[in-house]
Amino acid sequence: MRRPYSARLALLGALVLAPLAIAEAGTVRGTVMNGTTGKAAAGIELILIQLQGGMQEVAHSKSGAQGEFTFEHPGLGAQPMLVRAVYHGVNFNHAVPPGTATAQVDIYEPSKDAKTINVASHVVIFQPNGATLTVGEEYQIENKSQPPVAYFRSDGSFNFALPEKGQLQQVAAAGPAGMPVVQLPIDKKNNHYSIAFAFRPGDNSVRYSYTLPYEGNAATVKIATIYPGGRLLVVAPPSVQISGDGLAPGGQEQGMSRYGRQDVPAGTLVAVRVSGTAHAPDATPGAEQGQQQGRDAHQGG
Structure with missing residues (x-):
């Protein structure tokens, strides 16, 4: 069952594994x-x-x-x-x-058929931090294959792109169990990347964070939508002004303002205008504390 947006926003903002009770080794x-x-x-x-x-x-x-x-x-x-x-x-x-x-x-x-997966939604969180704008993005990815197979390509099974001047910080992916595993991005040049992750049957997710220049407390960020049909949700602190192509206000949740757009076509660049300042949160978007990581984590599923 897909997580509610409130739970997913919390995970994207600070992806921390819950403390677990200690038992006999x-x-x-x-x-x-x-x-x-x-x-x-x-x-x-x-x-x-x-x-x-x-x-x-x-x-x-x-x-x-x-x-x-x-x-x-x-x-x-x-x-x-x-x-x-x-x-x-x-x-x-x-x-x-x-x-x-x-x-x-x-x-x-394993299957190399891209039709094995479907991108259901795309969440973008903006967090100003002085002269820098930190951005966290999360994709919810469904695998409803029958019979069930895992979608995987060694040259990249999920593609994403950063806006111009974006500096990638970290990428993580999670399978149906919900455990984020840090990925090694494959550089496809010109701020395009991919990860070689095995998308299991069920609900999966990909999360990444990057920084952008934020001179004068304002920026226009062009969000690339590579996959078709998904819902776009933009989130920012209430003190930050957001406007953009087809974005409609959606109220507040967990103290953050929400803006949405349905069924964004593949290949669309959604220009989002961001302005204003905000207090630094306890954990910035895309913070990966507690995530499992390592040299060979890129195939984890």
């Missing part, structure tokens, strides 16, 4: 299931990853004849961990929070 047992075939998956490469300290691989294994596996490590039960299954070169991640003793890791047959 030790062992996790689980099964690898192929979500496309509905059968247990044997012989799948598995990696146990310690999240604290930057995605450290601490143990390796393979699933047995019935898809079963076991990991033993002092961090299990004592800190957040991750089990990664590697299938056809695609990483499928499963979070193992403290207190977890069992895990089912779902893998899917």
Whole structure:
């Protein structure tokens, strides 16, 4: 079920994993299931990853004849961990929070068909910070494939573009479990980027942040819409004035003003005029505290 806008705005503004209770360290047992075939998956490469300290691989294994596996490590039960299954070169991640003793890791047959996914909505948050405008963008991406498959392309399975003079800060993506994983952007030149992320069946998201010059407390930001049909939602502090192509005021939520536009065609540049100042929030748009990250995070799903 798709998260309400209030929950998604909170995640985009400050993506922080909730604190988790500490349990006895030790062992996790689980099964690898192929979500496309509905059968247990044997012989799948598995990696146990310690999240604290930057995605450290601490143990390796393979699933047995019935898809079963076991990991033993002092961090299990004592800190957040991750089990990664590697299938056809695609990483499928499963979070193992403290207190977890069992895990089912779902893998899917990969597809390169772009029609596997659909962009349902696009959220943009503006936050002035002196002479800099910080911008956070989030896309909600649906995968309703039947039979269920994962959309993945090693040369980039999701494309996005920054406005002129935009400086990319960070990119993260999350699968249906909602755990953001920092991505390594693929530079397509001229402020166009892509990420090689496996979009599982269900609701996924991509979030990124960047900065723009904000001289004179004003800027016109041209937001690129690469994918068709999605709803555009623009959010800013109430002290900031927003106007733009087809944007209609939508009231306030969580102390932020909202503006919306329905069914923006692909290839559209939506010019948004931003002016005014605002107090710096506790966490700026796109802040990625607590997100899982690492050198090979770009295929995490």
